[in-house]
Amino acid sequence: MSAPIDTAGEAxxxxxxxxxxxxxxxxxxxxxxxxxxxxxxxxxxxxxxVLIYLVAAFAEFLAPYDPGKFDPRYTFAPPQQIHLFLTxxxxxxxxxxxxxxxxxxxxxxxxxxxxxxxxKVIPIGFFVEGQPYKFWGIWEAxxxxxxxxxxxxxxxxxxxxxxxxxxxxxxxxxxxxxMSIGLVGVTFSLIIGLILGGISGYRGxxxxxxxxxxxxxxxxxxxxxxxxxxxxxxxxxxxxxxxxFAILIILSLIGWTxxxxxxxxxxxxxxxxxxxxxxxxxxxxxxxxxxxxxxxSLYSHIIAAITLAIPNMILAETALSFLGLGLQPPxxxxxxxxxxxxxxxxxxxxxxxxxPGVCVVVAVLALNFLGDGVxxxxxxxxx
Amino acid sequence: xxDETILKVRNLSVDFPIQKSVVHAVKDVSFxxxxxxxxxxxGESGSGKSVTARAILQLVAKPxxxxxxxxxxxxSSGEVDIVKLGSRGLAxxxxxxxxxxxxxxxxxxxxxxxxxxxxxxxxxxxxxxxxSKEEARKRAAALLGRVRIPEPExxxxxxxxxxxxxxxxxxxxxxxxxxxxEILIADEPTTALDVxxxxxxxxxxxxxxxxxxxxxxxxxxxxxxxxxxxxxxxVMFRGQKVEEASVFDLFERPQQPYTRALxxxxxxxxxxxxxxxxxxxEEPIAKIENLxxxxxxxxxxxxxxxxxxxAIDGVSLTINQGETVGxxGESGSGKTTLGRTLLRVxxxxxxxxMYWPSNGEPVDIATLNKAGMKxxxxxxxxxxxxxxxxxxxxxxxxxxxxxxxxxxxDMTERQMMDRVSELLSRVGLPPDIGDRxxxxxxxxxxxxxxxxxxxxxxxxxxIADEPTSALDVSLRHQVLDxxxxxxxxxGLSYLFISHDISVIRYFCDRVAVxxxxxxxxxxxxxxxxxxxxxxxxQNLIGAVPxxxxxxxxxxxx
Numbered sequence: 001m002s003a004p005i006d007t008a009g010e011a012x013x014x015x016x017x018x019x020x021x022x023x024x025x026x027x028x029x030x031x032x033x034x035x036x037x038x039x040x041x042x043x044x045x046x047x048x049x050v051l052i053y054l055v056a057a058f059a060e061f062l063a064p065y066d067p068g069k070f071d072p073r074y075t076f077a078p079p080q081q082i083h084l085f086l087t088x089x090x091x092x093x094x095x096x097x098x099x100x101x102x103x104x105x106x107x108x109x110x111x112x113x114x115x116x117x118x119x120k121v122i123p124i125g126f127f128v129e130g131q132p133y134k135f136w137g138i139w140e141a142x143x144x145x146x147x148x149x150x151x152x153x154x155x156x157x158x159x160x161x162x163x164x165x166x167x168x169x170x171x172x173x174x175x176x177x178x179m180s181i182g183l184v185g186v187t188f189s190l191i192i193g194l195i196l197g198g199i200s201g202y203r204g205x206x207x208x209x210x211x212x213x214x215x216x217x218x219x220x221x222x223x224x225x226x227x228x229x230x231x232x233x234x235x236x237x238x239x240x241x242x243x244x245f246a247i248l249i250i251l252s253l254i255g256w257t258x259x260x261x262x263x264x265x266x267x268x269x270x271x272x273x274x275x276x277x278x279x280x281x282x283x284x285x286x287x288x289x290x291x292x293x294x295x296x297s298l299y300s301h302i303i304a305a306i307t308l309a310i311p312n313m314i315l316a317e318t319a320l321s322f323l324g325l326g327l328q329p330p331x332x333x334x335x336x337x338x339x340x341x342x343x344x345x346x347x348x349x350x351x352x353x354x355x356p357g358v359c360v361v362v363a364v365l366a367l368n369f370l371g372d373g374v375x376x377x378x379x380x381x382x383x
Numbered sequence: 384x385x386d387e388t389i390l391k392v393r394n395l396s397v398d399f400p401i402q403k404s405v406v407h408a409v410k411d412v413s414f415x416x417x418x419x420x421x422x423x424x425x426g427e428s429g430s431g432k433s434v435t436a437r438a439i440l441q442l443v444a445k446p447x448x449x450x451x452x453x454x455x456x457x458x459s460s461g462e463v464d465i466v467k468l469g470s471r472g473l474a475x476x477x478x479x480x481x482x483x484x485x486x487x488x489x490x491x492x493x494x495x496x497x498x499x500x501x502x503x504x505x506x507x508x509x510x511x512x513x514x515s516k517e518e519a520r521k522r523a524a525a526l527l528g529r530v531r532i533p534e535p536e537x538x539x540x541x542x543x544x545x546x547x548x549x550x551x552x553x554x555x556x557x558x559x560x561x562x563x564x565e566i567l568i569a570d571e572p573t574t575a576l577d578v579x580x581x582x583x584x585x586x587x588x589x590x591x592x593x594x595x596x597x598x599x600x601x602x603x604x605x606x607x608x609x610x611x612x613x614x615x616x617x618v619m620f621r622g623q624k625v626e627e628a629s630v631f632d633l634f635e636r637p638q639q640p641y642t643r644a645l646x647x648x649x650x651x652x653x654x655x656x657x658x659x660x661x662x663x664x665e666e667p668i669a670k671i672e673n674l675x676x677x678x679x680x681x682x683x684x685x686x687x688x689x690x691x692x693x694a695i696d697g698v699s700l701t702i703n704q705g706e707t708v709g710x711x712g713e714s715g716s717g718k719t720t721l722g723r724t725l726l727r728v729x730x731x732x733x734x735x736x737m738y739w740p741s742n743g744e745p746v747d748i749a750t751l752n753k754a755g756m757k758x759x760x761x762x763x764x765x766x767x768x769x770x771x772x773x774x775x776x777x778x779x780x781x782x783x784x785x786x787x788x789x790x791x792x793d794m795t796e797r798q799m800m801d802r803v804s805e806l807l808s809r810v811g812l813p814p815d816i817g818d819r820x821x822x823x824x825x826x827x828x829x830x831x832x833x834x835x836x837x838x839x840x841x842x843x844x845x846i847a848d849e850p851t852s853a854l855d856v857s858l859r860h861q862v863l864d865x866x867x868x869x870x871x872x873x874g875l876s877y878l879f880i881s882h883d884i885s886v887i888r889y890f891c892d893r894v895a896v897x898x899x900x901x902x903x904x905x906x907x908x909x910x911x912x913x914x915x916x917x918x919x920x921q922n923l924i925g926a927v928p929x930x931x932x933x934x935x936x937x938x939x940x
Contacts, residue, residue: 027777027820028776028777028820031822273772274767274769274772274773275772275773275774275775275776276775277723277728277767277773278765278767278773278774278775278836279775279786280728281726281728281760281764281765282760282786282787282790282791282836283757283760283761283787283790283791284786284790285790288790293775293778296775296777296778297775297777
């Protein structure tokens with residue numbers, strides 16, 4: 001027996017709200033957006049995530065240099081400061097520039113010491129001509145978003161690494177690999193998770209039990225040794241691209257369990273929903289029942305699960321590459337870049353080598369906040 | 384009953400700010416509560432009756448807030464304004480529990496499942512009074528005995544989940560009484576209970592109130608309960624007080640149009656609706672024979688269960704063409720399961736369900752294969768209890784109503800659109816709302832949509848599972864009348880499942896009374912309601928609160 005709903009106003013409220021606004025014919029996506037947009041932290045995270053993926057998409061254009069370009073004259077060159085105004089004999093005027101380096105070798109430690117050289121003014125600008133590159137491997141281009149007007153000048157906004165490569169360029173290119181490994185890896189996990197989780201939840205019985213035990217087994221194996229084992233099994237002579245895909249497969253073979261659980265749980269609870277039974281009693285075929293009546297209730301939950309799974313992928317890739325077992329140079333990812341920050345010298349002499357680590361933290365946090373927001377908004381009909 | 388007023392509510396207003404607007408849940412409500420009387424606050428969903436009750440104890444849920452008025456409680460040291468006490472602090476805690484106690488609709492959620500009943504009552508006593516633990520325990524046992532819980536000493540050491548709903552509500556009442564409050568606020572205390580249990584709880588509250596001279600503020604939506612228990616009645620509508628009168632005056636001479644309408648819709652359900660003449664020759668459309676649905680309770684030895692839950696235990700019932708057969712029973716009687724088993728949502732473990740399709744030979748639904756069932760889904764339809772959960776929130780109204788057309792007919796999209804608009808106007812909704820989603824509609828409107836979906840394919844038999852119990856009383860007979868009209872129009876037969884005798888009496892031709900998975904009595908609806916034969920049916924019918932205060936024992940002649 002159920003009583004008429006009596007949280008005063010609540011039903012009336014929704015009615016009012018709905019009739020007043022445009023929500024009358026609002027689809028679930030409009031309602032989800034309506035709810036999501038009120039989650040402030042998630043909105044900020046969304047902007048950050050979009051920015052990071054834009055950087056990944058336009059890496060060649062945004063990076064001042066090719067990630068492989070090295071110059072032994074500038075090993076561990078410190079970050080340069082951007083000066084907006086230039087003061088010389090003609091007076092002060094607006095002319096963005098950085099200063100070149102005065103370098104000398106310390107006779108005791110053979111360390112190269114850098115000082116900004118006020119005489120070497122390196123004018124910088126937007127959309128400058130620089131090193132030629134192939135945009136997305138298709139179009140020839142040589143314009144860079146930001147760089148020195150003369151491409152021969154040194155330009156190290158966040159410093160250089162031990163071979164005198166520009167860390168900013170490398171980090172930007174690393175963004176592409178690191179962020180795409182999250183996205184593509186999760187896509188693979190999603191396919192496995194959706195199929196196995198769906199079968200598990202919809203069929204139930206023995207199939208369900210077997211799949212659940214497999215998931216529990218996979219989740220009980222400590223991840224780092226498991227990755228290490230799988231990565232070690234990879235032939236050393238594989239080309240970098242093949243390694244990239246192998247790593248993807250390894251990560252998603254482990255990562256699908258979480259998504260499978262979410263999907264199974266939703267299927268289990270959906271199966272008993274009145275509206276699903278009602279659709280069955282309409283004579284709807286099983287395929288249509290799943291695709292038309294159950295799946296739409298799952299989309300938003302799946303998106304939330306994906307958003308929360310991407311950071312795990314990124315962290316896994318970073319950890320593997322950091323240990324030297326994941327991606328190998330010349331592929332540049334945040335994890336690969338952090339390999340350089342493994343030794344004491346890096347910490348004392350060139351702390352800017354941690355910048356890729358900061359990127360990992362920012363990306364993972366943003367994705368987690370975004371995932372939280374999506375998860376909260378995922379079911380706009382929940383009470 | 385004395386004339387001394389213990390609680391004065393003056394111009395009380397409670398607002399709920401929602402995004403950009405404000406909802407006035409309670410607007411300018413004033414009333415008095417006298418010592419030893421029962422004041423019933425009655426109203427439909429959203430009338431603000433519960434919020435009013437909660438405001439008295441400063442229990443309004445955030446973001447709601449009391450925005451004006453006074454709540455004056457009479458104490459030995461003059462009047463205290465509860466509004467000024469705030470929702471926290473010692474002063475309001477002194478009032479709560481000790482001066483004014485409250486019981487809620489859901490006894491399960493108001494009792495902690497991790498502490499024993501005794502522990503919780505003793506706790507309450509110790510909180511408010513300086514007595515020893517043993518003394519408190521003795522008093523707790525006495526209280527449980529007072530609310531007629533058998534073996535109170537043992538009951539003290541049991542947990543709330545070991546109790547039935549009625550027992551839990553008794554325990555809640557015992558807890559509320561533990562500090563001898565002067566006012567008891569009861570917020571729909573019997574709504575979640577079966578009607579026989581409800582009758583027991585109501586008489587218990589009434590008796591305790593007389594013994595202790597408590598004032599009772601009783602919140603309910605059920606006019607039958609009001610007629611049984613109230614001294615005075617306050618009617619609320621959309622946050623405002625509509626009318627206040629003594630119970631006899633209110634039922635005999637309602638002053639306000641809203642009260643008249645409310646009483647009208649209640650009284651309408653007291654008499655059977657005018658019904659079409661039944662076909663002289665009774666041709667069965669469905670015949671249930673010895674239907675059984677047993678769930679194994681244990682795996683048993685060698686996979687053979689030894690113990691079963693007999694959800695349906697040998698039910699036989701015939702539904703004739705054009706007839707409405709009611710199934711009535713309390714919760715757990717198996718009536719909903721019966722309805723669902725007929726459409727093979729659950730597969731029966733025994734018995735037969737013969738069904739005579741529009742063309743061809745009778746088939747046994749209980750053993751029919753998938754293809755056979757598929758052809759039946761267009762003829763036998765179901766209407767669900769809760770219109771909020773039976774409509775897919777992610778599909779538009781058009782998509783939902785056209786779904787059975789899509790699978791059972793070969794109509795074109797164009798034809799379906801016409802048919803859906805036709806159906807929508809038939810059930811009394813605007814025909815152009817097909818592109819809206821269910822959340823845009825109220826409960827009554829949603830139930831109309833569910834009915835449109837059920838009749839879309841011109842069915843012959845509809846299994847209606849409590850289609851009105853989630854609706855306010857003023858909407859119930861409207862939905863029933865609609866179902867009746869559709870029956871005349873399409874020659875439908877109904878299997879109508881309900882726990883509510885008045886709805887059954889209004890709507891059904893014959894009725895079957897179910898208990899523990901069995902049918903205890905079948906008969907003509909008038910005979911069952913007026914002259915029940917089986918002891919259980921007599922008990923059930925007798926427990927239904929009738930909306931007529933003159934039937935009370937203490938009614939003036």
